Amino acid sequence: MASVKIRRLSEADVPAAEKIERTITKSPRTSPLGRNIREQLKHGSADACLAAEVDGAFAGFIVGDVRPWEFGEDREVGWIKTVGVDPAFQGHGVGKALGEALLKHFKEKGITIVRTLVEWHSGDMIAYFKSIGFDRSDLIPLERRV
Ligand SMILES: CC(C)(COP(=O)(O)OP(=O)(O)OC[C@H]1O[C@@H](n2cnc3c(N)ncnc32)[C@H](O)[C@@H]1OP(=O)(O)O)[C@@H](O)C(=O)NCCC(=O)NCCS
Structure with missing residues (x-):
């Protein structure tokens, strides 16, 4: 596979990202x-x-x-909210890149801790995050229905 180029996501990419999501989830x-991407590009951490x-x-x-602060932290915390690679390109280092x-971007901003949430039974996602250095956190998510 040719080399992977990483660049900033733009609003023009939204339809392509949605297409990847539909392909992955097999949901029309x-x-x-x-x-959410548009909102984040306009009002959140676009970079x-x-x-x-x-x-x-x-x-x-x-x-x-x-996040400028959160429970138990008084410093900025990086979060990975979602990641998606077109199945036609999976398994060739695109996700890792x-x-x-x-x-690297978080580190350059002086952020020292990065978090994400994955489903416990999602072995593939856990393997992916482990491949880029993540490990189980001491935090546990709590939730309830209201
Ligand atoms: C997880 C995901 C981002 C990985 O992307 P990718 O380009 O295939 O990953 P890479 O080729 O860069 O592989 C990186 C690592 O992930 C792991 N990995 C990726 N896919 C895996 C799979 N199906 N099973 C087990 N491990 C896997 C490998 O261990 C690999 O590590 P290595 O390089 O040390 O071998 C991609 O499979 C994906 O988009 N999955 C769906 C995610 C999703 O549901 N998103 C929400 C909807 S958009």
Whole structure:
């Protein structure tokens, strides 16, 4: 596979990102992904939203965010909110290039801790995050229905 180019995600990429999501989830339903990306590009950490291109083709995206503080932390925390690689390009280092570029970006901003949430049974996602250096956190998510 040709080399992977990482660049900033733009609003023009939203339809391609939505297409990747539909391909991955095999769902024709419209999800909030596009709206969320647009919102993040306008009002959030736009520079933490990255796209991957292979031979000029849009191959994947990663959406990060920075929280100025949160429970138990008084410093900025980087978050990876979502990542998606077109199945046609999976298994060739695109996801890793996106993850490593976002981690580098966080580090350059002086951020020292990056978090994400994955489903416990999602072995593939855990393997992916382990490949870019993540490990189990001492934090546990708590939730309830209201
Ligand atoms: C997880 C994901 C981002 C990985 O992207 P990718 O380009 O295929 O990953 P890479 O080729 O860069 O591989 C990176 C690492 O991930 C791991 N990995 C990736 N896919 C895996 C799989 N199916 N099973 C196990 N490990 C996997 C590998 O261990 C690899 O590590 P290595 O380089 O040390 O071998 C991609 O599979 C994906 O988009 N999955 C769906 C994510 C999703 O549901 N997003 C929400 C909807 S958009």
